[in-house]
Amino acid sequence: MNLMSPWLVLAGLGAFHGLNPAMGWLFAVALGLHRNSQRTVVLSLIPIALGHAVSIAVIALAVVLLGLVVDQRILEIAAGIILLGWAAYYAAYGHRHRVRIGMTTGMLGLGFWSFLMATAHGAGLMLVPVVIPLCLAASPANELTAAGSLPIALAAIGTHMAAMLAVILVIAVSVYGWLGLGYLRRGWINFDLIWIIALIITGVVLIA
Numbered sequence: 001m002n003l004m005s006p007w008l009v010l011a012g013l014g015a016f017h018g019l020n021p022a023m024g025w026l027f028a029v030a031l032g033l034h035r036n037s038q039r040t041v042v043l044s045l046i047p048i049a050l051g052h053a054v055s056i057a058v059i060a061l062a063v064v065l066l067g068l069v070v071d072q073r074i075l076e077i078a079a080g081i082i083l084l085g086w087a088a089y090y091a092a093y094g095h096r097h098r099v100r101i102g103m104t105t106g107m108l109g110l111g112f113w114s115f116l117m118a119t120a121h122g123a124g125l126m127l128v129p130v131v132i133p134l135c136l137a138a139s140p141a142n143e144l145t146a147a148g149s150l151p152i153a154l155a156a157i158g159t160h161m162a163a164m165l166a167v168i169l170v171i172a173v174s175v176y177g178w179l180g181l182g183y184l185r186r187g188w189i190n191f192d193l194i195w196i197i198a199l200i201i202t203g204v205v206l207i208a
Helices: 005-019 025-035 038-043 045-067 072-096 107-120 124-135 146-187 191-207
Strands: none
Touching: 005 124, 005 146, 025 038, 025 045, 025 107, 025 146, 038 045, 038 146, 045 072, 045 107, 045 124, 045 146, 072 124, 072 191, 124 146, 124 191
16 A cells, blocks of 8 residues: 555646646637537647646656755755745736637647646646655665666656546536536636645645
8 A cells, every 4th residue: 555655646636737727628628619629629638738747747857866966855845845935926926927828829839838837836846745755765775876766757747647637638528518618607616726725735745
């Protein structure tokens, strides 16, 4: 169970990211409605997933490389402080820095939008509490190497993205095909507030 728990957390975070409309499903639905095509909804998930994956990969790989030269506890505290600062910044200014890409954008533009949104929201930073112990655990010989850590980091990213993509696919298709925009108006949730709380909790966990 202890071996599986980090992977379950990664999948859970992927599902949480997928639930957030700012991570892509709302844009996918909007594109589909604009072009009157469910196929567009499904195809748009590819660049959304790729953009998000690149964003979190940058953070995950940076953590792995820093872990080769920096003490793990120092890295955890530093990451926690960055997360708390990111939460404060996002709470104060996040709503002022929306990435504006129109409905006429192509798949390349959508992927770039996804990368910017994931980065601006600190999506990759949320994975740090899992990436550090999972990827930076020393080998039996107490030798920590990039060759051993990077494949685990890539597997972590893959697990996270699989869960996120599955959730986005279900929500986007459901909203486009059955629920409609009227349901969103009646049942909208303030995900910005939830996201800020999640960033704060993640930062506290790292520091504590």
